[in-house]
Structures are given as structure tokens and as C-alpha cells.
Amino acid sequence: MADVDARFFETILTRDASLLQDTVRDAGALAKSMFRTELKTWTKGASSPVSEADIAVNDLLEARLRGATPDYGWLSEESADDSTRLSRRLTWVVDPIDGTRNYLGGHDEWCVSVALVEDASPVLAAVFAPVTGEFFFAARGQGTTLNGAAVRAAPGTALDFAQVAGPKPMVERLNATGGEIKLHPRIGSLALRLCRVAHGGLDAAFAGGNSHDWDLAAADLIVQEADGRMSDLSGDPILYNRREVTHGVLVAAGRDRHASIVAHFRNRPLA
Numbered sequence: 001m002a003d004v005d006a007r008f009f010e011t012i013l014t015r016d017a018s019l020l021q022d023t024v025r026d027a028g029a030l031a032k033s034m035f036r037t038e039l040k041t042w043t044k045g046a047s048s049p050v051s052e053a054d055i056a057v058n059d060l061l062e063a064r065l066r067g068a069t070p071d072y073g074w075l076s077e078e079s080a081d082d083s084t085r086l087s088r089r090l091t092w093v094v095d096p097i098d099g100t101r102n103y104l105g106g107h108d109e110w111c112v113s114v115a116l117v118e119d120a121s122p123v124l125a126a127v128f129a130p131v132t133g134e135f136f137f138a139a140r141g142q143g144t145t146l147n148g149a150a151v152r153a154a155p156g157t158a159l160d161f162a163q164v165a166g167p168k169p170m171v172e173r174l175n176a177t178g179g180e181i182k183l184h185p186r187i188g189s190l191a192l193r194l195c196r197v198a199h200g201g202l203d204a205a206f207a208g209g210n211s212h213d214w215d216l217a218a219a220d221l222i223v224q225e226a227d228g229r230m231s232d233l234s235g236d237p238i239l240y241n242r243r244e245v246t247h248g249v250l251v252a253a254g255r256d257r258h259a260s261i262v263a264h265f266r267n268r269p270l271a
Contacts, residue, residue: 166206
């Protein structure tokens with residue numbers, strides 16, 4: 001019975017991998033068609049910007065993904081939370097436009113980010129940055145590709161601080177020598193920041209706290225499948241599709257470098 005279930009599940013994932021890639025490409029094309037145009041915007045919560053482009057892309061993703069997989073759960077930044085997702089084996093975790101401030105400011109670094117989560121762990125992931133032309137894809141156990149070519153996180157344990165991205169106070173805590181840090185320029189999309197660890201564009205990337213499942217789930221698998229790791233500072237894995245979808249400080253890096261960073265913070269915990 002277990003073998004039958006495993007074969008059935010792999011068949012589903014093969015089907016869903018194609019669905020995911022095609023849908024995210026189309027969603028990215030829609031977002032790009034609305035980029036640098038006059039858009040209606042508003043603010044949700046205390047200070048989070050939203051535009052009609054976020055909603056249009058969310059509507060496309062939901063219609064395509066949920067339409068093809070009606071038994072799956074749905075968790076999106078731009079949809080009302082439906083608690084039935086908690087009882088579903090498989091759930092789509094979606095950020096229609098990650099980096100909305102960048103998007104509305106006319107800057108290039110924003111993306112569409114979608115993961116399929118089984119229980120608490122991502123099994124499929126796609127992150128597409130249409131303006132920069134980066135399409136990351138990962139499937140559990142099958143590696144990560146960038147624009148169709150296999151990629152891996154940078155090996156080793158040393159840190160080139162010019163290749164570390166994230167909040168400056170976090171990066172400064174890694175600086176054992178106390179010398180001046182030249183930090184990598186800010187990347188306004190958290191998902192894209194994390195994904196750039198997967199091909200060695202960054203040695204490491206931090207999320208400074210108050211990130212959400214939709215910011216992280218796709219990038220997490222993309223980093224993992226590129227021989228990297230992404231976790232909280234204690235090294236514990238990130239769990240998705242739980243009732244609470246907000247997370248604290250996180251780090252992504254190649255496997256050995258990640259272990260060194262976790263050890264560093266274990267000896268120097270945050271106050």
C-alpha cells in the first residue's frame with residue numbers, strides 16, 4: 001500500500017510541476033504587463049502596500065491552481081485565510097508579487113513566488129522574476145534549476161560580506177573581526193534574496209523577522225535542493241501551513257556555510 005501511495009503521489013507531483021511552471025510564467029507575464037503603469041494602490045494592515053496588480057495576479061494563480069487541484073488548500077498573501085487548509089495534505093502557498101514596494105517603485109527586483117507544501121514542507125517551488133529574467137524551479141529530491149540549468153549554492157564556510165544580503169545589524173553580528181562591512185546592495189524581494197543563495201550569487205541571506213509562509217516556502221525548497229540550507233538561527237527547519245504563518249529571524253546559505261553561521265549564533269544568541 002505504501003508503494004502504491006508513493007507512486008500515486010509522484011504522479012501528482014509530476015502533473016503539478018508542469019501546472020506550477022506554466023501558471024507562474026503566465027502570472028509573471030501578467031504582472032510585467034501591468035508594471036510601470038498607473039495602478040490603484042492602497043495599504044493593508046499598518047503599512048503593507050497592495051495594488052490592483054497584486055490582486056489580478058492572485059486571481060490568475062488561484063483560478064489556475066485551485067481550478068486544477070480543488071482538493072488542495074490555499075494560503076496566499078492576497079486571499080482571506082481559509083482554515084480548511086490546515087486539514088489538507090497539500091496546500092499552495094502563494095505570494096503573487098513579492099516585493100510590492102519595488103514593483104510600485106518601478107524597480108526590477110520583484111517576483112512571483114509559489115510553493116506546493118505537503119504537510120509542513122515544500123515539495124514543489126517556482127520563483128519567477130520577469131524583469132531580470134530569473135526563473136527558479138525545484139522539486140523535492142530533484143535539484144534546483146535556474147532558467148532550466150542546474151544550480152548549486154556556493155561551497156565552503158568563508159563569508160565575503162559583499163555577498164551577504166539582509167538587515168545590516170544581523171550581518172554585523174557575523175563580523176568576528178569588527179572591521180568595516182561592505183554589505184551587498186539591498187534586494188527588496190525577500191524570496192528573490194533567498195533564491196540567489198541557490199546559484200551562488202550570494203554566500204548567505206538573512207530574513208530579519210516578521211516574514212510569512214508566502215515569502216519563504218518556495219525559496220526554502222529552492223535553496224535546499226541546491227545543496228543549501230534555510231532555517232531559523234538555531235538550525236531548526238521552518239514549518240509551513242500551520243495556524244501561525246509568521247516567522248522570526250532566518251538564514252539561508254550553502255550547507256557547510258549555513259552550519260557555520262548557525263554555530264556562530266548558537267554561541268552568540270540574539271538578545
